[in-house]
Amino acid sequence: MNKAIEAPIERLPMTADGYASLQDELRHRIKIERPRIGERIQDAKADDTNLPENADYQAAKSEQELNETRIAELQDKLARAEVIDVSRLSGQTIKFGATVTLTDDDTRERRMWQIVGESEADARRGKISVFSPLARALIGKTKGALVEVITPGGARAYKIDKVEWR
Incomplete structure:
Protein backbone atom coordinates (compact mmCIF):
# COMPACT_ATOMS: atom_id res chain seq x y z
CA MET A 1 0.00 0.00 0.00
CA ILE A 84 0.24 37.64 15.71
CA ASP A 85 -1.50 40.58 17.36
CA VAL A 86 1.47 42.55 18.65
CA SER A 87 -0.80 44.92 20.59
CA ARG A 88 -1.66 42.03 22.91
CA LEU A 89 1.98 41.27 23.71
CA SER A 90 3.97 42.76 26.55
CA GLY A 91 6.90 42.13 28.84
CA GLN A 92 10.62 42.70 28.83
CA THR A 93 11.60 39.46 27.08
CA ILE A 94 12.19 39.91 23.35
CA LYS A 95 10.01 37.84 21.05
CA PHE A 96 8.23 38.21 17.72
CA GLY A 97 6.71 41.67 17.34
CA ALA A 98 8.96 43.43 19.84
CA THR A 99 10.50 46.77 18.94
CA VAL A 100 14.02 46.81 20.32
CA THR A 101 16.41 49.74 20.70
CA LEU A 102 20.06 48.69 20.48
CA THR A 103 23.38 50.45 20.88
CA ASP A 104 26.33 49.21 18.83
CA ASP A 105 29.08 48.41 21.34
CA ASP A 106 31.83 49.71 19.02
CA THR A 107 30.31 52.76 17.29
CA ARG A 108 27.74 53.74 19.97
CA GLU A 109 25.20 54.11 17.15
CA ARG A 110 21.62 53.53 18.30
CA ARG A 111 19.11 51.71 16.11
CA MET A 112 15.54 50.63 16.60
CA TRP A 113 14.30 47.36 15.07
CA GLN A 114 10.94 45.63 15.09
CA ILE A 115 11.03 41.85 14.74
CA VAL A 116 8.49 40.87 12.09
CA GLY A 117 7.66 38.09 9.64
CA GLU A 118 9.99 37.32 6.77
CA SER A 119 7.65 38.69 4.11
CA GLU A 120 7.30 42.08 5.84
CA ALA A 121 10.97 42.65 6.71
CA ASP A 122 12.35 45.96 5.43
CA ALA A 123 15.61 47.18 6.98
CA ARG A 124 15.06 50.70 5.65
CA ARG A 125 11.87 50.89 7.71
CA GLY A 126 13.46 49.33 10.81
CA LYS A 127 11.80 45.91 10.38
CA ILE A 128 13.89 42.74 10.51
CA SER A 129 12.84 39.17 9.85
CA VAL A 130 12.36 36.90 12.84
CA PHE A 131 14.72 34.53 10.99
CA SER A 132 17.54 37.08 10.59
CA PRO A 133 20.77 36.57 12.55
CA LEU A 134 20.14 39.71 14.61
CA ALA A 135 16.57 38.76 15.53
CA ARG A 136 17.64 35.22 16.39
CA ALA A 137 20.33 36.63 18.70
CA LEU A 138 17.79 38.94 20.36
CA ILE A 139 14.93 36.47 20.93
CA GLY A 140 14.68 35.53 24.60
CA LYS A 141 16.94 38.36 25.79
CA THR A 142 15.91 41.31 27.99
CA LYS A 143 16.79 44.97 28.45
CA GLY A 144 20.41 45.48 29.51
CA ALA A 145 21.71 42.29 27.90
CA LEU A 146 24.66 42.30 25.54
CA VAL A 147 24.26 40.22 22.36
CA GLU A 148 26.84 39.25 19.78
CA VAL A 149 25.85 38.73 16.17
CA ILE A 150 27.93 37.31 13.35
CA THR A 151 27.38 39.55 10.31
CA PRO A 152 28.93 39.49 6.82
CA GLY A 153 31.23 42.27 8.08
CA GLY A 154 32.28 40.30 11.15
CA ALA A 155 31.09 39.94 14.73
CA ARG A 156 29.12 42.86 16.20
CA ALA A 157 28.04 43.38 19.80
CA TYR A 158 24.92 45.28 20.81
CA LYS A 159 23.48 46.37 24.14
CA ILE A 160 19.71 46.12 24.46
CA ASP A 161 18.50 49.53 25.66
CA LYS A 162 14.74 49.16 25.38
CA VAL A 163 12.04 46.59 24.60
CA GLU A 164 8.68 48.00 23.46
CA TRP A 165 5.40 46.69 22.05
CA ARG A 166 3.78 48.94 19.43
Missing part, protein backbone atom coordinates in the same frame (compact mmCIF):
# COMPACT_ATOMS: atom_id res chain seq x y z
CA ASN A 2 1.45 3.37 -1.05
CA LYS A 3 0.51 6.13 1.35
CA ALA A 4 1.49 9.69 0.64
CA ILE A 5 3.35 11.25 3.52
CA GLU A 6 2.04 14.70 4.26
CA ALA A 7 4.51 17.24 5.54
CA PRO A 8 3.14 19.60 8.17
CA ILE A 9 2.27 23.04 6.87
CA GLU A 10 4.97 25.49 7.87
CA ARG A 11 3.27 28.49 9.45
CA LEU A 12 4.54 31.98 8.62
CA PRO A 13 4.42 34.37 11.56
CA MET A 14 3.48 37.93 10.63
CA THR A 15 1.92 41.03 12.09
CA ALA A 16 -1.61 42.15 11.20
CA ASP A 17 -0.07 44.98 9.15
CA GLY A 18 2.10 42.51 7.25
CA TYR A 19 -0.93 40.31 6.53
CA ALA A 20 -2.97 43.30 5.34
CA SER A 21 -0.10 44.39 3.08
CA LEU A 22 0.05 40.95 1.43
CA GLN A 23 -3.75 40.99 0.97
CA ASP A 24 -3.55 44.45 -0.64
CA GLU A 25 -0.84 43.32 -3.05
CA LEU A 26 -2.79 40.16 -3.94
CA ARG A 27 -5.97 42.15 -4.55
CA HIS A 28 -4.05 44.64 -6.75
CA ARG A 29 -2.40 41.89 -8.78
CA ILE A 30 -5.71 40.07 -9.37
CA LYS A 31 -8.06 43.02 -9.93
CA ILE A 32 -5.73 45.54 -11.60
CA GLU A 33 -2.62 43.86 -13.01
CA ARG A 34 -4.18 40.66 -14.34
CA PRO A 35 -6.79 42.48 -16.51
CA ARG A 36 -4.23 45.13 -17.60
CA ILE A 37 -1.78 42.43 -18.75
CA GLY A 38 -4.59 40.48 -20.47
CA GLU A 39 -5.53 43.62 -22.38
CA ARG A 40 -1.89 44.17 -23.32
CA ILE A 41 -1.71 40.60 -24.68
CA GLN A 42 -4.88 41.11 -26.74
CA ASP A 43 -3.57 44.41 -28.16
CA ALA A 44 -0.26 42.78 -29.08
CA LYS A 45 -2.08 39.90 -30.83
CA ALA A 46 -4.23 42.36 -32.78
CA ASP A 47 -1.13 44.27 -33.94
CA ASP A 48 0.79 41.21 -35.16
CA THR A 49 -0.57 37.67 -35.38
CA ASN A 50 2.91 36.17 -35.88
CA LEU A 51 3.20 35.52 -32.13
CA PRO A 52 6.69 33.95 -32.04
CA GLU A 53 8.07 37.10 -33.70
CA ASN A 54 5.82 39.56 -31.83
CA ALA A 55 8.06 41.23 -29.22
CA ASP A 56 5.17 43.05 -27.51
CA TYR A 57 3.24 39.80 -27.18
CA GLN A 58 6.27 37.92 -25.81
CA ALA A 59 6.98 40.70 -23.28
CA ALA A 60 3.35 40.74 -22.14
CA LYS A 61 3.33 36.94 -21.78
CA SER A 62 6.48 37.15 -19.64
CA GLU A 63 4.88 39.84 -17.50
CA GLN A 64 1.78 37.66 -17.16
CA GLU A 65 3.89 34.69 -16.03
CA LEU A 66 5.65 36.81 -13.40
CA ASN A 67 2.36 38.21 -12.15
CA GLU A 68 0.74 34.76 -11.92
CA THR A 69 3.79 33.39 -10.07
CA ARG A 70 3.61 36.25 -7.56
CA ILE A 71 -0.15 35.70 -7.12
CA ALA A 72 0.52 32.03 -6.28
CA GLU A 73 3.27 33.04 -3.81
CA LEU A 74 0.99 35.56 -2.10
CA GLN A 75 -1.87 33.04 -1.86
CA ASP A 76 0.50 30.49 -0.34
CA LYS A 77 1.87 32.98 2.22
CA LEU A 78 -1.60 34.13 3.20
CA ALA A 79 -2.81 30.53 3.56
CA ARG A 80 0.11 29.71 5.86
CA ALA A 81 0.04 33.00 7.77
CA GLU A 82 -0.03 32.97 11.53
CA VAL A 83 -1.11 36.50 12.37
Whole structure:
Protein backbone atom coordinates (compact mmCIF):
# COMPACT_ATOMS: atom_id res chain seq x y z
CA MET A 1 0.00 0.00 0.00
CA ASN A 2 1.45 3.37 -1.05
CA LYS A 3 0.51 6.13 1.35
CA ALA A 4 1.49 9.69 0.64
CA ILE A 5 3.35 11.25 3.52
CA GLU A 6 2.04 14.70 4.26
CA ALA A 7 4.51 17.24 5.54
CA PRO A 8 3.14 19.60 8.17
CA ILE A 9 2.27 23.04 6.87
CA GLU A 10 4.97 25.49 7.87
CA ARG A 11 3.27 28.49 9.45
CA LEU A 12 4.54 31.98 8.62
CA PRO A 13 4.42 34.37 11.56
CA MET A 14 3.48 37.93 10.63
CA THR A 15 1.92 41.03 12.09
CA ALA A 16 -1.61 42.15 11.20
CA ASP A 17 -0.07 44.98 9.15
CA GLY A 18 2.10 42.51 7.25
CA TYR A 19 -0.93 40.31 6.53
CA ALA A 20 -2.97 43.30 5.34
CA SER A 21 -0.10 44.39 3.08
CA LEU A 22 0.05 40.95 1.43
CA GLN A 23 -3.75 40.99 0.97
CA ASP A 24 -3.55 44.45 -0.64
CA GLU A 25 -0.84 43.32 -3.05
CA LEU A 26 -2.79 40.16 -3.94
CA ARG A 27 -5.97 42.15 -4.55
CA HIS A 28 -4.05 44.64 -6.75
CA ARG A 29 -2.40 41.89 -8.78
CA ILE A 30 -5.71 40.07 -9.37
CA LYS A 31 -8.06 43.02 -9.93
CA ILE A 32 -5.73 45.54 -11.60
CA GLU A 33 -2.62 43.86 -13.01
CA ARG A 34 -4.18 40.66 -14.34
CA PRO A 35 -6.79 42.48 -16.51
CA ARG A 36 -4.23 45.13 -17.60
CA ILE A 37 -1.78 42.43 -18.75
CA GLY A 38 -4.59 40.48 -20.47
CA GLU A 39 -5.53 43.62 -22.38
CA ARG A 40 -1.89 44.17 -23.32
CA ILE A 41 -1.71 40.60 -24.68
CA GLN A 42 -4.88 41.11 -26.74
CA ASP A 43 -3.57 44.41 -28.16
CA ALA A 44 -0.26 42.78 -29.08
CA LYS A 45 -2.08 39.90 -30.83
CA ALA A 46 -4.23 42.36 -32.78
CA ASP A 47 -1.13 44.27 -33.94
CA ASP A 48 0.79 41.21 -35.16
CA THR A 49 -0.57 37.67 -35.38
CA ASN A 50 2.91 36.17 -35.88
CA LEU A 51 3.20 35.52 -32.13
CA PRO A 52 6.69 33.95 -32.04
CA GLU A 53 8.07 37.10 -33.70
CA ASN A 54 5.82 39.56 -31.83
CA ALA A 55 8.06 41.23 -29.22
CA ASP A 56 5.17 43.05 -27.51
CA TYR A 57 3.24 39.80 -27.18
CA GLN A 58 6.27 37.92 -25.81
CA ALA A 59 6.98 40.70 -23.28
CA ALA A 60 3.35 40.74 -22.14
CA LYS A 61 3.33 36.94 -21.78
CA SER A 62 6.48 37.15 -19.64
CA GLU A 63 4.88 39.84 -17.50
CA GLN A 64 1.78 37.66 -17.16
CA GLU A 65 3.89 34.69 -16.03
CA LEU A 66 5.65 36.81 -13.40
CA ASN A 67 2.36 38.21 -12.15
CA GLU A 68 0.74 34.76 -11.92
CA THR A 69 3.79 33.39 -10.07
CA ARG A 70 3.61 36.25 -7.56
CA ILE A 71 -0.15 35.70 -7.12
CA ALA A 72 0.52 32.03 -6.28
CA GLU A 73 3.27 33.04 -3.81
CA LEU A 74 0.99 35.56 -2.10
CA GLN A 75 -1.87 33.04 -1.86
CA ASP A 76 0.50 30.49 -0.34
CA LYS A 77 1.87 32.98 2.22
CA LEU A 78 -1.60 34.13 3.20
CA ALA A 79 -2.81 30.53 3.56
CA ARG A 80 0.11 29.71 5.86
CA ALA A 81 0.04 33.00 7.77
CA GLU A 82 -0.03 32.97 11.53
CA VAL A 83 -1.11 36.50 12.37
CA ILE A 84 0.24 37.64 15.71
CA ASP A 85 -1.50 40.58 17.36
CA VAL A 86 1.47 42.55 18.65
CA SER A 87 -0.80 44.92 20.59
CA ARG A 88 -1.66 42.03 22.91
CA LEU A 89 1.98 41.27 23.71
CA SER A 90 3.97 42.76 26.55
CA GLY A 91 6.90 42.13 28.84
CA GLN A 92 10.62 42.70 28.83
CA THR A 93 11.60 39.46 27.08
CA ILE A 94 12.19 39.91 23.35
CA LYS A 95 10.01 37.84 21.05
CA PHE A 96 8.23 38.21 17.72
CA GLY A 97 6.71 41.67 17.34
CA ALA A 98 8.96 43.43 19.84
CA THR A 99 10.50 46.77 18.94
CA VAL A 100 14.02 46.81 20.32
CA THR A 101 16.41 49.74 20.70
CA LEU A 102 20.06 48.69 20.48
CA THR A 103 23.38 50.45 20.88
CA ASP A 104 26.33 49.21 18.83
CA ASP A 105 29.08 48.41 21.34
CA ASP A 106 31.83 49.71 19.02
CA THR A 107 30.31 52.76 17.29
CA ARG A 108 27.74 53.74 19.97
CA GLU A 109 25.20 54.11 17.15
CA ARG A 110 21.62 53.53 18.30
CA ARG A 111 19.11 51.71 16.11
CA MET A 112 15.54 50.63 16.60
CA TRP A 113 14.30 47.36 15.07
CA GLN A 114 10.94 45.63 15.09
CA ILE A 115 11.03 41.85 14.74
CA VAL A 116 8.49 40.87 12.09
CA GLY A 117 7.66 38.09 9.64
CA GLU A 118 9.99 37.32 6.77
CA SER A 119 7.65 38.69 4.11
CA GLU A 120 7.30 42.08 5.84
CA ALA A 121 10.97 42.65 6.71
CA ASP A 122 12.35 45.96 5.43
CA ALA A 123 15.61 47.18 6.98
CA ARG A 124 15.06 50.70 5.65
CA ARG A 125 11.87 50.89 7.71
CA GLY A 126 13.46 49.33 10.81
CA LYS A 127 11.80 45.91 10.38
CA ILE A 128 13.89 42.74 10.51
CA SER A 129 12.84 39.17 9.85
CA VAL A 130 12.36 36.90 12.84
CA PHE A 131 14.72 34.53 10.99
CA SER A 132 17.54 37.08 10.59
CA PRO A 133 20.77 36.57 12.55
CA LEU A 134 20.14 39.71 14.61
CA ALA A 135 16.57 38.76 15.53
CA ARG A 136 17.64 35.22 16.39
CA ALA A 137 20.33 36.63 18.70
CA LEU A 138 17.79 38.94 20.36
CA ILE A 139 14.93 36.47 20.93
CA GLY A 140 14.68 35.53 24.60
CA LYS A 141 16.94 38.36 25.79
CA THR A 142 15.91 41.31 27.99
CA LYS A 143 16.79 44.97 28.45
CA GLY A 144 20.41 45.48 29.51
CA ALA A 145 21.71 42.29 27.90
CA LEU A 146 24.66 42.30 25.54
CA VAL A 147 24.26 40.22 22.36
CA GLU A 148 26.84 39.25 19.78
CA VAL A 149 25.85 38.73 16.17
CA ILE A 150 27.93 37.31 13.35
CA THR A 151 27.38 39.55 10.31
CA PRO A 152 28.93 39.49 6.82
CA GLY A 153 31.23 42.27 8.08
CA GLY A 154 32.28 40.30 11.15
CA ALA A 155 31.09 39.94 14.73
CA ARG A 156 29.12 42.86 16.20
CA ALA A 157 28.04 43.38 19.80
CA TYR A 158 24.92 45.28 20.81
CA LYS A 159 23.48 46.37 24.14
CA ILE A 160 19.71 46.12 24.46
CA ASP A 161 18.50 49.53 25.66
CA LYS A 162 14.74 49.16 25.38
CA VAL A 163 12.04 46.59 24.60
CA GLU A 164 8.68 48.00 23.46
CA TRP A 165 5.40 46.69 22.05
CA ARG A 166 3.78 48.94 19.43
